[in-house]
Amino acid sequence: MFLTLPPELHLLIASDLSFPERAHLRLTCRYLHTLIAPMKHTELLAAENTDFAVARDLYACRYCLRLRHRDQFGDRMLRRRRGRRGRDAGRRFCVQCGLLPREGGEARYGPGAKVTLKGVAYVLCRECGGLRVARVLRGAVLEVCENCSGWMYEGSY
Numbered sequence: 001m002f003l004t005l006p007p008e009l010h011l012l013i014a015s016d017l018s019f020p021e022r023a024h025l026r027l028t029c030r031y032l033h034t035l036i037a038p039m040k041h042t043e044l045l046a047a048e049n050t051d052f053a054v055a056r057d058l059y060a061c062r063y064c065l066r067l068r069h070r071d072q073f074g075d076r077m078l079r080r081r082r083g084r085r086g087r088d089a090g091r092r093f094c095v096q097c098g099l100l101p102r103e104g105g106e107a108r109y110g111p112g113a114k115v116t117l118k119g120v121a122y123v124l125c126r127e128c129g130g131l132r133v134a135r136v137l138r139g140a141v142l143e144v145c146e147n148c149s150g151w152m153y154e155g156s157y
């Protein structure tokens with residue numbers, strides 16, 4: 001049985017596999033998850049160009065070092081130079097990582113930050129702190145969400 005083999009053999013077998021088989025093997029149990037090293041950023045960037053990743057709309061995030069579905073990224077992270085095979089694909093990060101505070105600093109998406117997800121403008125609201133649908137006023141995205149910007153329209157109807 002596979003799991004009764006010595007760890008050296010597991011590592012040897014894993015090193016022979018490419019993406020996505022190695023990633024799948026790593027996910028089969030806790031032991032293999034610990035034994036087999038996670039993919040490095042450069043490996044993830046190569047993996048995102050495989051047929052497997054293209055067919056599933058997966059992209060690499062530089063901070064959580066995972067392949068994630070395109071829905072987890074702001075639209076700008078998937079376009080042009082940060083798109084697949086783009087020159088700056090290595091600088092792409094997911095929304096979740098963007099919202100996390102940096103080590104000893106602010107989040108990449110700080111208060112008032114605007115993120116477009118699947119064509120919809122969101123804002124990290126300066127009032128309630130949530131990532132909410134933004135209010136767009138004459139083409140400009142406000143730094144507070146629709147809910148929190150409601151008072152601006154009192155009496156205008």
Ligand SMILES: [Zn+2]
Pocket residue numbers: 061062063064065066093094095096097
């Ligand atoms: Zn991430």
Ligand SMILES: [Zn+2]
Pocket residue numbers: 125126127128129130132144145146147148149
């Ligand atoms: Zn708000």
